[in-house]
Amino acid sequence: MEYTTLGDTGLEVSRICLGCMSFGSSDWREWVLDEEEGLELVDRAVELGINFFDTANMYSKGESERVLGKALEGRRDEMTVATKVFHEMDEDNPHSGGLSRKTIEQELENSLARLGMETIDLYQIHRWDYETPIETTMRALDDAVRRGKVRYLGASSMWAHQFADALHTSDRLGLERFLTMQNHYNLAYREEEREMLPLCERAGVAVIPWSPLARGYLARPHEDVEATTRGASEEYIHRHPYREGGGPEVNARVQELADEKGVKMAQIALSWVLHKDWVDAPIVGTTSVEHLEDAVEALDISLSDSDVEYLEEPYEPVRVSGHD
Numbered sequence: 001m002e003y004t005t006l007g008d009t010g011l012e013v014s015r016i017c018l019g020c021m022s023f024g025s026s027d028w029r030e031w032v033l034d035e036e037e038g039l040e041l042v043d044r045a046v047e048l049g050i051n052f053f054d055t056a057n058m059y060s061k062g063e064s065e066r067v068l069g070k071a072l073e074g075r076r077d078e079m080t081v082a083t084k085v086f087h088e089m090d091e092d093n094p095h096s097g098g099l100s101r102k103t104i105e106q107e108l109e110n111s112l113a114r115l116g117m118e119t120i121d122l123y124q125i126h127r128w129d130y131e132t133p134i135e136t137t138m139r140a141l142d143d144a145v146r147r148g149k150v151r152y153l154g155a156s157s158m159w160a161h162q163f164a165d166a167l168h169t170s171d172r173l174g175l176e177r178f179l180t181m182q183n184h185y186n187l188a189y190r191e192e193e194r195e196m197l198p199l200c201e202r203a204g205v206a207v208i209p210w211s212p213l214a215r216g217y218l219a220r221p222h223e224d225v226e227a228t229t230r231g232a233s234e235e236y237i238h239r240h241p242y243r244e245g246g247g248p249e250v251n252a253r254v255q256e257l258a259d260e261k262g263v264k265m266a267q268i269a270l271s272w273v274l275h276k277d278w279v280d281a282p283i284v285g286t287t288s289v290e291h292l293e294d295a296v297e298a299l300d301i302s303l304s305d306s307d308v309e310y311l312e313e314p315y316e317p318v319r320v321s322g323h324d
């Protein structure tokens with residue numbers, strides 16, 4: 001395993017972060033692993049040297065946090081656990097979503113209880129809240145750090161102007177600032193290169209992209225995108241513009257390079273993300289031990305500058321996706 005310092009947190013984390021959206025309960029989404037399989041996957045991840053895990057309160061309505069907490073019992077001090085808040089947890093309770101002080105304080109307590117932890121390493125806002133002033137949100141998050149409930153703050157997909165506003169607000173008010181950005185970035189979706197990634201570079205914010213394999217689109221040939229349970233049933237693989245613009249040609253080139261190097265498509269796609277200087281640790285999602293091992297092996301793949309250019313060349317601008 002390779003490790004890196006996660007920006008200004010000073011934490012040493014594995015360069016592969018394991019995304020925990022794929023475990024919790026299959027009642028939530030058909031392709032999600034139930035508890036036993038989730039526990040096995042986390043065990044194998046730890047054996048492989050992964051010490052960085054990303055979940056969210058909303059994944060399997062809290063079950064992902066519960067399974068992750070159980071899986072890491074007895075070894076939490078060695079791990080970095082990231083979770084998120086924003087999406088509504090209970091449709092009958094409007095205070096279970098958004099980023100008001102009330103929601104943040106309540107949802108943080110719920111996440112801590114499910115994870116079985118006293119402190120969350122990295123607490124992230126999942127989306128921008130258009131109803132709550134950013135000052136209110138930043139003060140509530142700052143208080144969570146001061147009360148010892150959270151160690152570091154992070155943010156996820158939003159417009160760059162919003163993130164700049166949040167950073168400026170915390171600096172202006174002398175509050176804890178966001179140290180990480182979890183954004184949508186892969187070979188088939190590179191709109192973040194325009195504004196968000198240069199902003200993070202300039203502000204010293206660590207970048208931990210989600211869906212580095214384009215939700216599996218870059219892990220198999222274009223025409224087979226629906227060949228897995230998740231490919232057939234997950235709305236986002238279809239909602240994101242992976243198959244628009246240059247997507248199909250990017251997919252074909254990933255396949256071509258994978259054949260040439262005798263590796264898997266998923267490994268080429270992941271290796272490309274790992275080669276980008278502004279990326280600290282991609283968050284990989286999987287439901288199989290074999291695919292987890294593929295991800296770790298991708299750290300050993302070397303791409304030349306011309307390989308990178310060849311993979312990138314067909315990309316065409318597409319509509320922004322992943323902020324909603």
Ligand SMILES: NC(=O)c1ccc[n+]([C@@H]2O[C@H](COP(=O)([O-])OP(=O)(O)OC[C@H]3O[C@@H](n4cnc5c(N)ncnc54)[C@H](OP(=O)(O)O)[C@@H]3O)[C@@H](O)[C@H]2O)c1
Pocket residue numbers: 018019020021022054055126156157182209210211212213214215216217219220228230231264266267283284285286287288290291292294295
């Ligand atoms: N902040 C946000 O808004 C946000 C949004 C989405 C996701 N996330 C985070 O990012 C994590 C990853 O997201 P994701 O699951 O969408 O990302 P992903 O890693 O881009 O895609 C996962 C898909 O790729 C497939 N795959 C992985 N390795 C493979 C391999 N070696 N060969 C073939 N197929 C392979 C998986 O299938 P198998 O299951 O069969 O391995 C799965 O269907 C999530 O768990 C979550 O923590 C955050």
